[in-house]
Amino acid sequence: VKITSSLSKQHVKGKDVNHNEEKFELRAVDKSGVNATKEPAKSIIKAKAEEDSKDNSTVARKTGVHKVVSLDLTLSPRDANAVGQFGQPALVASHEDAVVRKRWNEGHFNVYLSDQIPVDRAIPDTRPDTCAQNLVHDDLPSTSVIFCFVDEVWSTLLRSVHSVLNRSPPHLLKEIILVDDFSTKDNLKAPLDEYMSQFPKVRIIRLKERQGLIRARLAGAAAAEGEVLTFLDSHVECNVGWLEPLLERVYQDRKKVPCPVIEVISDKDLSYMLVDNFQRGIFKWPLVFGWSALPEEYIKKNNMTISDPIRCPVMAGGLFSIDKKYFYELGAYDPGLDVWGGENMEISFKIWMCGGEIEIIPCSRVGHIFRGQNPYKFPKDRQKTVERNLVRVAEVWLDEYKDLFYGHGYHHLLDRKANDIGNLTEQIELRKRLKCKSFKWYLDNVYPDMNAPLVKAEGQVFNRGLRKCLALQKGSLSFELCDLSKQSQHFNYTWLRHIRQHDLCVSSQSESNGFALQTCENAKPELRWFHKSSKAEHLITEFVSRHMCLEAGPQGDTLHLNRCVPSNTFQKWQFTHYHAQ
Numbered sequence: 001v002k003i004t005s006s007l008s009k010q011h012v013k014g015k016d017v018n019h020n021e022e023k024f025e026l027r028a029v030d031k032s033g034v035n036a037t038k039e040p041a042k043s044i045i046k047a048k049a050e051e052d053s054k055d056n057s058t059v060a061r062k063t064g065v066h067k068v069v070s071l072d073l074t075l076s077p078r079d080a081n082a083v084g085q086f087g088q089p090a091l092v093a094s095h096e097d098a099v100v101r102k103r104w105n106e107g108h109f110n111v112y113l114s115d116q117i118p119v120d121r122a123i124p125d126t127r128p129d130t131c132a133q134n135l136v137h138d139d140l141p142s143t144s145v146i147f148c149f150v151d152e153v154w155s156t157l158l159r160s161v162h163s164v165l166n167r168s169p170p171h172l173l174k175e176i177i178l179v180d181d182f183s184t185k186d187n188l189k190a191p192l193d194e195y196m197s198q199f200p201k202v203r204i205i206r207l208k209e210r211q212g213l214i215r216a217r218l219a220g221a222a223a224a225e226g227e228v229l230t231f232l233d234s235h236v237e238c239n240v241g242w243l244e245p246l247l248e249r250v251y252q253d254r255k256k257v258p259c260p261v262i263e264v265i266s267d268k269d270l271s272y273m274l275v276d277n278f279q280r281g282i283f284k285w286p287l288v289f290g291w292s293a294l295p296e297e298y299i300k301k302n303n304m305t306i307s308d309p310i311r312c313p314v315m316a317g318g319l320f321s322i323d324k325k326y327f328y329e330l331g332a333y334d335p336g337l338d339v340w341g342g343e344n345m346e347i348s349f350k351i352w353m354c355g356g357e358i359e360i361i362p363c364s365r366v367g368h369i370f371r372g373q374n375p376y377k378f379p380k381d382r383q384k385t386v387e388r389n390l391v392r393v394a395e396v397w398l399d400e401y402k403d404l405f406y407g408h409g410y411h412h413l414l415d416r417k418a419n420d421i422g423n424l425t426e427q428i429e430l431r432k433r434l435k436c437k438s439f440k441w442y443l444d445n446v447y448p449d450m451n452a453p454l455v456k457a458e459g460q461v462f463n464r465g466l467r468k469c470l471a472l473q474k475g476s477l478s479f480e481l482c483d484l485s486k487q488s489q490h491f492n493y494t495w496l497r498h499i500r501q502h503d504l505c506v507s508s509q510s511e512s513n514g515f516a517l518q519t520c521e522n523a524k525p526e527l528r529w530f531h532k533s534s535k536a537e538h539l540i541t542e543f544v545s546r547h548m549c550l551e552a553g554p555q556g557d558t559l560h561l562n563r564c565v566p567s568n569t570f571q572k573w574q575f576t577h578y579h580a581q
């Protein structure tokens with residue numbers, strides 16, 4: 001499987017955002033919230049609190065509320081003619097193409113252009129209309145914002161930091177922690193220290209060797225003093241009013257893990273683009289992150305509006321808030337995960353299976369530059385690094401469903417000798433200690449629209465030439481008249497490509513062109529049979545192992561391997577039920 005990021009880019013709305021200055025200024029006037037207009041608790045909060053109290057997990061607190069603070073500290077005066085101002089697409093003249101291309105690889109986006117855009121540019125307020133009227137509590141917890149970076153582009157790193165400083169209510173922003181994951185660029189050393197020294201809230205932590213984003217986040221979390229941790233990628237722009245809606249959810253229930261809507265900052269023209277509504281994070285096999293719209297019926301059934309929190313089976317990974325104590329109760333991240341990838345699956349499964357919830361909060365919006373490639377080096381092979389991370393996650397969290405992970409192109413990872421995944425004891429212990437629910441529970445309750453059949457096919461194995469079914473009796477295989485009631489005729493064709501009855505698997509023996517029965521073992525390649533099922537052939541196809549086909553003898557007294565001949569019906573097999581191709 002090639003690991004790509006194609007799925008991970010949010011679908012950008014067909015219609016462009018309103019880059020209208022007027023609208024922007026209109027919103028920006030709404031600074032009243034800074035001094036908290038104390039209005040009675042009503043509407044949204046009340047409705048939500050009632051809804052939440054149904055599960056008894058929320059402590060109802062009686063404090064004041066105010067309208068969400070929609071401030072943007074550097075709003076005026078602003079140079080309306082600056083490049084990229086208000087999130088508009090910025091253009092470079094054609095004679096600059098060469099320099100754009102030359103500097104592209106510094107960050108795998110238009111670095112040349114980014115450097116010309118003000119570090120505190122305005123962006124359009126893309127929240128649904130009702131968001132600015134929402135009420136949040138006066139005594140929200142404070143947060144530490146943690147940015148990890150390795151060789152981040154100067155202008156995008158600064159823009160990320162400024163967007164937090166300018167658009168977060170100061171009393172809620174405990175600090176900004178920049179974790180430098182052993183960058184090599186000179187400007188990220190003394191010049192960055194110097195630049196950030198003008199902001200007392202910004203702290204820089206320097207890692208002494210490259211740790212990867214997962215352990216870098218752990219280092220940031222360990223140093224954090226806020227009650228809530230807020231993780232962000234280092235090439236983002238937080239939008240107006242982004243923070244309070246996140247903290248409000250944590251306040252209502254410390255086991256809620258809210259994520260902002262991640263909008264798209266174009267890698268080419270750096271414009272700020274809206275994404276579709278009702279999007280949630282999902283995964284497909286083999287644990288590939290993606291976005292998918294909530295099912296229409298679900299939206300109707302729950303009377304959802306575009307500003308309601310969206311339950312989210314998995315998070316994208318980079319942008320979320322979490323109660324600091326809760327983060328540690330969950331065992332934080334598996335520190336054995338390297339560099340990049342998989343940690344979003346790990347924390348998502350952990351949160352849901354161990355009693356928490358992940359939500360996307362449409363009233364909180366943060367732009368992110370989606371890049372075609374990672375602009376930094378992986379200490380080891382990228383593909384292998386990500387695969388190893390995913391195997392760790394699969395082995396700890398997926399239970400019997402890990403077969404689906406391996407079965408989607410990762411069979412080779414079952415060979416532990418070739419793939420050292422490190423020690424998992426602590427992670428497995430943690431799951432036990434936290435008494436987390438099963439992966440089946442997660443699928444049934446959190447992601448019911450996920451199709452996850454445990455076997456690819458099951459039932460009788462009918463041979464077309466012989467017109468009889470395979471049977472396993474007294475430890476050996478034979479053919480019998482098909483009889484649905486006989487358990488001896490029931491086999492599974494698994495994701496690991498085993499033809500299996502209980503613990504026994506059909507194995508090919510290349511020397512003798514025969515077969516044998518063996519105890520099923522994941523790592524043995526001789527137990528894997530490639531079985532293509534296609535509707536066109538009425539699901540009757542071959543079992544292929546080592547380029548040879550499983551064949552029944554004409555009298556039904558043998559079962560052997562033979563050269564594959566498409567017209568040979570004694571090589572055609574059919575299971576009763578097929579759950580997946």
Ligand code: LR7
Pocket residue numbers: 005008009147148149150151152181211212213216232233234235262289316317318319339340341342343344368371374375376
């Ligand atoms: O070794 C590293 N050390 C780091 O500090 C590698 C990366 N990093 C930093 C890096 O500088 C950046 O700030 O970690 C951050 C994330 O790395 P990216 O931007 O290269 O990741 P990404 O945006 O391609 O990938 C997404 O998936 C990752 C899986 O490990 C992380 O969870 C990222 O945080 C995550 N990004 C998002 O969720 C933003 C939305 C993208 C989507 C979908």
Ligand code: MN
Pocket residue numbers: 233234235318368369
């Ligand atoms: Mn990123």
